[in-house]
Amino acid sequence: MKEIEKQVKEFYNSKSLSIEQFxxxxxxLNNKNKQQIVVSNxxxxxxxxxxFVGILYSLFLLPKQRQNSIVNEFAxxxxxxxxxxxxxxxKTNNVLVLNKKMDKLDFEIVLPQKISTNLVLKGGxxxxxxxRIAAQLKLENKQGKRVTCYVFxxxxxxxxxxxxxxxxxxxxxWDDKVLIFALATEKD
Amino acid sequence: xxxxxxxxxxxxxxxxYALSLTHNKDDAFDLVQNTxxxxxxxxxxxxxxxxxxxxxxxYIDNKRKENLRFKWQNKKNQExxxxxxxxxxxxxxxxxxxxxxxxxxxxxxSIVEEYTAKEIADVMTIPRGTILSILSRTKQKLKxxxxxxxxxx
Numbered sequence: 001m002k003e004i005e006k007q008v009k010e011f012y013n014s015k016s017l018s019i020e021q022f023x024x025x026x027x028x029l030n031n032k033n034k035q036q037i038v039v040s041n042x043x044x045x046x047x048x049x050x051x052f053v054g055i056l057y058s059l060f061l062l063p064k065q066r067q068n069s070i071v072n073e074f075a076x077x078x079x080x081x082x083x084x085x086x087x088x089x090x091k092t093n094n095v096l097v098l099n100k101k102m103d104k105l106d107f108e109i110v111l112p113q114k115i116s117t118n119l120v121l122k123g124g125x126x127x128x129x130x131x132r133i134a135a136q137l138k139l140e141n142k143q144g145k146r147v148t149c150y151v152f153x154x155x156x157x158x159x160x161x162x163x164x165x166x167x168x169x170x171x172x173x174w175d176d177k178v179l180i181f182a183l184a185t186e187k188d
Numbered sequence: 189x190x191x192x193x194x195x196x197x198x199x200x201x202x203x204x205y206a207l208s209l210t211h212n213k214d215d216a217f218d219l220v221q222n223t224x225x226x227x228x229x230x231x232x233x234x235x236x237x238x239x240x241x242x243x244x245x246x247y248i249d250n251k252r253k254e255n256l257r258f259k260w261q262n263k264k265n266q267e268x269x270x271x272x273x274x275x276x277x278x279x280x281x282x283x284x285x286x287x288x289x290x291x292x293x294x295x296x297x298s299i300v301e302e303y304t305a306k307e308i309a310d311v312m313t314i315p316r317g318t319i320l321s322i323l324s325r326t327k328q329k330l331k332x333x334x335x336x337x338x339x340x341x
Contacts, residue, residue, distance in 0.1 A: 003334065004330045004331055004334045005327075007280055008280065008295060008296075008299045008300065009299050011281075011284070012204045012207065012208065012296060012300045013204070015200075015204050015207055015213075016200040016204075017203050017217065017220070021217055021221075024217075024221065025220075025221050025225075028221055028225055029224075029225055029228060036229070
């Protein structure tokens with residue numbers, strides 16, 4: 001028994017890798033390392049690119065999309081209200097009277113210059129936009145065309161400066177940091 | 189590759205173990221090369237027990253793939269079409285080739301690596317009792333072959 005064990009041991013122990021085989025293993029390792037470096041570099045650059053695009057998207061595109069969506073929702077509501085053509089509850093051409101009578105508003109109505117110079121105040125009524133209490137100012141232009149101005153408190157931290165057309169109603173937005181103004185008129 | 193005497197010895201031990209499984213120099217070299225690259229790539233420890241386990245897993249994996257390929261090609265089993273490529277020790281080469289890979293592996297681990305039956309059982313994930321029985325049977329088989337050979341000579 002010992003003899004066969006000795007022979008088996010000698011048989012296997014006489015087997016070893018040649019120098020060429022060692023070199024081949026080393027070369028395989030080097031090639032693999034090179035491939036790994038290339039792959040890991042590609043992955044690194046791809047990850048950086050994805051993060052960069054993500055940052056750009058969340059910094060610029062996402063807020064812009066949200067802003068557009070908010071403005072569009074407001075425009076929908078304002079155009080709908082404008083088309084209802086509800087009469088003024090308080091008939092006056094004096095903004096001070098309006099402020100006095102509409103005492104449930106949590107802000108003071110001011111007539112911006114672009115309204116006071118081109119349009120004539122005819123009266124006003126309570127209204128709501130985005131569940132916020134709003135003043136609906138009834139106005140008329142020089143040609144006698146009906147124009148409505150919606151004034152409500154600004155909660156958003158972006159600038160409103162946009163014109164949106166909804167179902168043939170043109171809604172022009174602007175703000176004065178505290179209030180949002182939306183002028184609605186039928187498109188010709 | 190950082191060449192060292194220890195690494196050379198480790199790879200040679202791995203190569204001998206791979207030889208006991210495949211009984212073919214080229215296949216054993218491929219096995220040890222692929223296993224070594226895999227271990228380095230995965231930053232696994234370069235120790236003999238790990239090398240042996242990984243070579244074994246790689247061998248089983250290769251066998252499965254080969255069997256699938258053979259089945260698909262409807263060819264006869266590789267065991268029966270085996271052609272050894274040893275040029276030395278014709279007697280031992282012949283009797284070892286007549287053993288099954290499992291018998292060769294157990295004989296190798298027991299005689300060459302001097303593993304205990306328990307250690308072999310752990311590597312091969314089969315009961316210690318089975319290892320002891322295969323080991324004893326295989327040694328008897330080898331002894332018989334040796335006697336026959338002496339008679340022939």
